[in-house]
Amino acid sequence: MITMSHYLVFSALLFCISVAGIFINRKNILLLLMSIELMLLAVNTNFIVFSHYSNDITGQVFVFFILAVAAAESAIGLAIIVSLFRIRNSLEINLINNLKG
Amino acid sequence: MDIITILFYLVTSVIILSSMSLVILNNTVHAALLLVLIFFNSAILWLMLKAEFLAIVLVLVYVGAVLVLFLFVIMLLDIPIKKNISQKLYLLFSVTISIIMFAELYMVIFYHDFVASVPTSANSALEFNNTYEIGLSLFTNYIFSFEITAFILLVAIIAAIAINMTGRQRSLRQDPGKQILENKKSRLKIIKDEDL
Incomplete structure (x- = not known):
């Protein structure tokens, strides 16, 4: 029998793997964006699990909004990546230090 | 099973x-x-x-x-695919952080006991329509958020086009700004003929 805790542990595991991915793939900004997509997926799964088990549709409406905003975010992120690659001919994040942050 | x-x-x-x-x-x-x-x-x-x-x-x-x-x-x-240099430190760091995070989340999940705190009355009625329920909720309670989402998508379209717009001129159309900024000196050069 699959309980709510199974789903919650699964999405926690997915979230932790994608956090590790952000640390490991510091050189490649595309893989960084993909890790962020994975984190959003884990969060959405959490929302749907709670929505299912508490019999409330609000969680699924929220997932809908998150999907729309994430699509907009990845579109703008990819546009920035394309124009960055056109200027600098590389995607290494440690070379992007114009602001000296 | x-x-x-x-x-x-x-x-x-x-x-x-x-x-x-x-x-x-x-x-x-x-x-x-x-x-x-x-x-x-x-x-x-x-x-x-x-x-x-x-x-x-x-x-x-x-x-x-x-x-x-x-x-x-x-x-x-x-x-170009590059091998990551000096990755070992990052790998150790990331694995440590994610294991700590997962342990914390695991403790939260199992010691809080969400299952008891949430009323588990899964809706198993045959006429329950998921899409219908989402649409009803979206167009009544969350109509303002829905409009804001549409606006965010519009902003994303415009931003993605505007970021990648190159300044290169592709057609021979007139540019009124440049035409107004032209003056007599930039168009006409007077050379004095001193021999005559």
């Missing part, structure tokens, strides 16, 4: 293994294809949780649009 349990373990193990290989492999094309696999399996998981509308939206929007966009950018840019 019934069929639902077997399906759950199959789907989650596929998702976890492919996300681990996505993180480790450091190859963008393979990563995008693995992300397709992950999203399809998540759609199966969401179908098991009776969120049919969102499962279909995940496949259509994410696999159909966002990941195709990712693949487009990867193919367009042709990024």
Whole structure:
């Protein structure tokens, strides 16, 4: 029998793997964006699990909004990546230090 | 073990293994294809949780649009694959942090006992329509948020086009600003003929 805790542990595991991915793939900004997509997926799964088990549709409406905003975010992120690659001919994040942050 | 349990373990193990290989492999094309696999399996998981509308939206929007966009950018840019130098420190750091985070989340999940605090009355009525319920909620209670979402998508379209707009002139049309800024000196050069 699959309980709510199974789903919650699964999405926690997915979230932790994608956090590790952000640390490991510091050189490649595309893989960084993909890790962020994975984190959003884990969060959405959490929302749907709670929505299912508490019999409330609000969680699924929220997932809908998150999907729309994430699509907009990845579109703008990819546009920035394309124009960055056109200027600098590389995607290494440690070379992007114009602001000296 | 019934069929639902077997399906759950199959789907989650596929998702976890492919996300681990996505993180480790450091190859963008393979990563995008693995992300397709992950999203399809998540759609199966969401179908098991009776969120049919969102499962279909995940496949259509994410696999159909966002990941195709990712693949487009990867193919367009042709990024050279490099081996990461000095990765060992980052690997140790990341594994430590993610293990600590997972332990904390695990403790929260199992010591808080969400199952008791949430009323578990799963709606199993035959006439329950997931898409209908989401639409009803979206167009009554959350209509303002829905409009804001549409506006965010509009802003994303305009921003994505405006970022990549190059200044190169493609046609021979007139530019009124340049025409106004022209003056007599920039068009006409008077050379005095001193010999005559």
